[in-house]
Amino acid sequence: KWTSFPPFALQATGANKGIGNGIVELLVQGLKPASHWHVYLTARNEKLGVEAVKVLEDRGLSVKFHQLDITDADSRHKLAEFMKANYPDGIDILVNNAGIAYKTDSTTPFGEQARVTIATNYTATVKMCTGFLPLMAKDSRLVNVASMAAMMSLRAMSKEMAAKFKGRLTLVIVCYVHSKPSLCCKLNRRQWLCIVALTTFRHAEAGDHKKVGFSNSTYGMSKVGLWRATAILAGQFKPDPHHILITSACLC
Template sequence: METKVAIVTGGNRGIGFEIVKGLCQKFDGVVYLTARNEERGQQAVKKLEELGLKPLFHILDVTCEKSIEDLAKHISTHHSGIDVLVNNAGILDFDKAISSYEDAKKLIDTNFTSLLTISRILYPLLTNTARIINISSDWGLLSNIRKQVWLDRLVKDDLTVEQILEFVNEFLNAAKMGKSAFFSIAGKYGDYKVSKVAMSALTFVQQRQFREEGKDISINCVHPGFVMTDMTKGMGDFTPERGAKAPLYLALEAPQSLKGSFIWHDCHHVNWDD
């Protein structure tokens, strides 16, 4: 019998680290902790090994196509496919409510655009009953967007990836024009909000595509709560361990029929577009 495989991006700290830990404790298979920095990734692995757990490590920079290809080559060489993929890697500078264009582009490339590359390179390795979990945010709810044209367009049943990219690019073009244009689409932390709304929308589009292809793959996005991590400067309501609760539910316990949903930190479904 082939060994199942779970992969967590950005798994060396915070919520990602706790998701890896939970998977190592309960997942019937091997668990890959990935990180873009090898030293920090190996340190995280060592911490888990000290708890008696046995994660595997692979370096992964989600913004680097070759890095994703290297991981895909490793998986295809050593395993028969991917059963669980947690897209957790993400960035946010909590000190910058308004970012420069360059900072906004870097954030969106990490939090959203990387998912398109991951989809192209890693998704062909998914098993037919694989589970994908996208770590979103309450800032990934559609209500964070201020422009009516996008409130209307992003909920359409025939939404395409190209249209999501139009939404993202409109924001980036606005970011080039300065503070007022930046604010006009999503307000403070608009780059993060746009990246997570785009992630949510992509989740629903890709679930529709899987269904049309006749695959039983599930893809859901999840708001883990306001979690005390390095990214939030230690502010928050929940510990990282509590923040991992809903992602682990989706990875391990949720019915396979749960597909294309936005899941709250307490594991209940919420309407993304309310």
């Protein structure tokens, strides 16, 4: 049961097509009564986002749009400020879906692929979490879209590297915006070890990533990092009185 007035679901990232668009459509269809929910479709490209909203509206669904590039700090800040101003009781549902995956025949250098993929799928998504968690409503939900590629990458790693990811990890990336005092203090006390972002793409650039134990999939490694970050956040927020459920959902 969500208590914000008006309650609303925010599909924060990558929703103009594919899985993100499907999530928005299902949310609009499933959340009742529809008049009590404000569902936001966000996309990096405003033109494509507006067009996606129109398609859903033509099907009789009520959807709102806001531009968001998760890799851009200013874009994240603008969305956060908009939500804070218009929904003082907080965000009820946040789904982090945006991401990037290079095609297998891409000619982009492997090191560059690793840098961009991890910066988007892992680092930017973690910043979305730490930036928007202070804006979440009581009894709200934060869902990070996961992938089977993470499990495949774990199996492809060396036993030693896989053990590191499955062991105790903290993070070093903290980004928040004008948070509520109770949650702000928690975020300020957290230290995070960003083992993926700090080491994977460096070894990928050097060409020795497999030698040191990483998998050969930059997408998979980025999703391993997000999976672990989500688990860490969920554990740290478990005793929080806001009762924010933080989880990842494997949709692909």
